[in-house]
Ligand SMILES: Nc1ncnc2c1ncn2[C@@H]1O[C@H](COP(=O)(O)OP(=O)(O)OP(=O)(O)O)[C@@H](O)[C@H]1O
């Protein structure tokens with residue numbers, strides 16, 4: 001007598017249910033997916049007691065004929081694939097033929113369905129036993145009722161959370177489906193009360209508006225970018241809003257809602273240097289790529305996918321989000337709504353505000369990449385020698401408005417939509433940061449050789465910070481000889497602008513490197529660039545000439561993220577005329 005026996009299908013179904021059906025929200029997900037696979041345009045969902053007592057999903061999809069129902073309830077019964085090859089690029093949510101039998105094996109289950117209006121069947125399943133079908137009259141479509149989930153598996157029942165927490169999880173599952181299919185009308189009710197109505201809409205933004213309100217949706221930035229085979233689209237949070245509300249994350253890959261820690265990290269990487277450490281952005285993104293580049297059959301509940309080339313996908317997502325942040329209009333960061341965008345600055349065709357069309361000021365190299373004339377630097381009186389040749393400043397063809405300095409701290413100008421203020425230190429910091437990152441990634445910066453080298457005596461922690469960052473500091477232009485103990489001889493220094501005080505910058509940089517106060521997600525060279533930029537930038541209180549203001553304006557406009565300094569604060573504040581007029585009581 002053999003010791004091995006094949007398990008009865010009711011037991012096999014229960015085992016499968018262990019993987020597919022974890023809690024009420026898993027049932028909601030499976031039933032919604034089946035409805036969408038059946039081409040439903042209207043779906044109604046009822047829950048009682050957070051789904052623990054009852055889950056009912058009704059759709060107006062294709063329905064099933066009487067002969068198909070027993071097949072749908074049998075393990076591996078599916079209409080969605082026929083052979084293994086169909087798995088590649090499968091366009092339906094379902095393909096395993098497991099969800100219905102698994103759910104039916106752990107609940108008091110009923111399915112009512114009709115493939116044509118009028119003639120339907122109703123089939124009940126209890127404890128894995130399928131009762132004979134009854135004929136019923138109903139419209140085309142399907143209604144599945146799942147009562148008393150896990151009634152026959154006390155061990156699983158014990159693991160269910162409170163009704164409230166199960167309800168929240170079910171709403172999350174429904175939301176994910178609602179976002180992948182904004183065109184489907186969805187209605188949800190709980191304990192007899194209508195709780196969410198989502199009309200059919202054409203965009204993910206409108207869907208978000210229906211779920212979390214128009215204001216929330218409006219504040220998100222569009223993402224739409226193609227990189228090689230990867231198309232990334234959707235919405236992300238403005239950096240200034242990150243951390244101000246609950247974090248919401250939605251990701252779909254080829255139309256399937258999935259979790260993916262790697263992509264979430266790529267999104268976060270895109271925010272580097274725009275948000276403070278420790279907060280994480282909300283995002284709603286769809287990634288599409290060729291079917292053969294993704295394997296969808298790697299997780300029992302299809303909650304994850306496997307990419308053939310994960311690196312490419314993550315970089316594509318990071319670039320797409322980065323671009324979206326780069327085209328950001330800064331105004332919303334302070335709650336002013338407007339279409340102001342630093343990049344597309346179009347001056348007024350207004351005779352009252354004269355438009356200057358300067359080439360970038362050669363006379364004032366404060367913020368240009370070019371060589372600095374020998375002379376009165378903020379370093380010591382020294383003779384300078386260009387160690388590396390500077391690059392030509394790209395001539396800014398775009399006009400620059402009339403600029404004025406306020407409190408020796410802000411640069412102001414008039415704009416078609418209002419008044420704009422730029423924080424001179426933050427702006428310069430952003431300019432230098434990007435310049436330093438470029439330098440660290442590709443070669444060396446122009447540096448100047450000091451006739452009289454600087455001698456610096458460092459404390460042990462600063463000495464260590466120096467040793468750790470030596471290579472990068474040298475690439476930035478600090479050519480240094482160790483001189484025993486923690487004494488440094490500095491032979492060359494960078495020359496980002498004539499007021500630059502190299503000694504102070506190096507001291508302060510080493511001091512703050514010992515504390516490591518810059519955003520944790522940044523790469524090491526980016527951290528260093530941010531630190532040096534902060535120390536090297538002009539300060540509040542520095543008086544600027546017209547020429548200096550103009551070259552800072554032009555340089556800031558050329559950065560990728562002009563509206564943000566490297567600590568996640570705003571560099572630009574925009575006061576709209578609307579706002580001004582409201583304040584004056586003109587509106
Ligand atoms: N709401 C529905 N409307 C029409 N047909 C349905 C519906 N739900 C299920 N079916 C039919 O029943 C079959 C079995 O459904 P089930 O969810 O068990 O498997 P699947 O969707 O094919 O694969 P998976 O287990 O991956 O979800 C489906 O292939 C489909 O033909």
Ligand SMILES: [Mg+2]
Nearest residue numbers: 030034094099
């Ligand atoms: Mg299914």
